[in-house]
Amino acid sequence: MIRVAVAGPRGRMGALAVETLVTQRDMLLVGVLDRKMAEQSATIAGAVPIYTDMATLAEESKPDVLVELTTHETVFSHAKEAIKEGIRPVVGTSGLSAEQIDRLAELSRERGLGCLIVPNFSIGAALMMKFAAVAAKLMPEAEIIELHHSGKKDAPSGTAELTARMMAASIAKSKNLNDDPDKEDGTAVIPIHSVRLPGLLSHQEVLFGGEGQLLTIRHDSFSRESYMSGIKLSVREVMKREGLVYGLDKLIG
Numbered sequence: 001m002i003r004v005a006v007a008g009p010r011g012r013m014g015a016l017a018v019e020t021l022v023t024q025r026d027m028l029l030v031g032v033l034d035r036k037m038a039e040q041s042a043t044i045a046g047a048v049p050i051y052t053d054m055a056t057l058a059e060e061s062k063p064d065v066l067v068e069l070t071t072h073e074t075v076f077s078h079a080k081e082a083i084k085e086g087i088r089p090v091v092g093t094s095g096l097s098a099e100q101i102d103r104l105a106e107l108s109r110e111r112g113l114g115c116l117i118v119p120n121f122s123i124g125a126a127l128m129m130k131f132a133a134v135a136a137k138l139m140p141e142a143e144i145i146e147l148h149h150s151g152k153k154d155a156p157s158g159t160a161e162l163t164a165r166m167m168a169a170s171i172a173k174s175k176n177l178n179d180d181p182d183k184e185d186g187t188a189v190i191p192i193h194s195v196r197l198p199g200l201l202s203h204q205e206v207l208f209g210g211e212g213q214l215l216t217i218r219h220d221s222f223s224r225e226s227y228m229s230g231i232k233l234s235v236r237e238v239m240k241r242e243g244l245v246y247g248l249d250k251l252i253g
């Protein structure tokens, strides 16, 4: 049985994650981590205890995994504290900096614990990133447009950042860029444009321009249900891993 805790249980994602994880036969929801004792989190969590600090959560409920779904302001300290307490983070929250990601890689390696950073739990988005990385090798002139609901607090999205990183790595490996004297260090910077509007949920387009042509790779999430199978997979996978894995695409082969 995997003992799971969820941080951010009153949030749009956290509440649905709680609802999903309690139905899994191989998982036991042992606690939720909130920033305050709220009546709403008590309703969501049901019989599950609510904690407002990691050390007490760790000591009393002994989770194996923490699913982190809070905000860009909190996520790094939660993930760091979890690793310190021997809890494997599954980080869905966006907004970690490259330095923070490197630090979590270091900490999880030192502690011999799995740590997953999954900017997008949907299978379609993972495929979009893979396809974009392949396309970037042959069509490196590319830009990303990410579009989200107006309640999203951070920009650019975590999905767009990982897409850009995978495309840059792919371009750097390809002969095209390494031969380009205009690129100083061989690292392509893929521009990201962010749109926040009511009516949207989560959408991304990767545009590739070429002589007389345009390739568009697009993914849309129309409901947060699209993330739930990826969350379940990530909780199971983090138990089998050591060190950092960044992206659902690395879990699905």
Ligand SMILES: NC(=O)C1=CN([C@@H]2O[C@H](COP(=O)(O)OP(=O)(O)OC[C@H]3O[C@@H](n4cnc5c(N)ncnc54)[C@H](OP(=O)(O)O)[C@@H]3O)[C@@H](O)[C@H]2O)C=CC1
Pocket (backbone or CB within 6 Å): 007, 008, 009, 010, 011, 012, 013, 014, 033, 034, 035, 069, 070, 071, 072, 074, 091, 092, 093, 094, 095, 118, 119, 120, 121, 122, 227
């Ligand atoms: N990886 C993925 O596939 C997906 C990732 N996301 C990401 O997940 C994150 C959450 O998104 P969403 O649910 O829409 O956001 P919400 O704003 O709906 O939820 C965030 C929740 O976190 C709570 N919170 C804030 N600080 C703390 C803290 N210190 N401890 C515990 N809880 C805290 C907030 O409480 P309060 O309201 O009281 O401040 C709120 O309930 C975002 O970063 C988003 O980008 C979203 C969708 C998919």
Ligand SMILES: O=C(O)C1=N[C@H](C(=O)O)C[C@H](O)C1
Pocket (backbone or CB within 6 Å): 094, 119, 120, 121, 148, 149, 152, 153, 156, 157, 158, 159, 160, 201, 202, 203
């Ligand atoms: O805030 C959201 O909604 C989402 N955030 C994630 C991100 O920043 O990429 C994942 C998805 O795009 C939805």
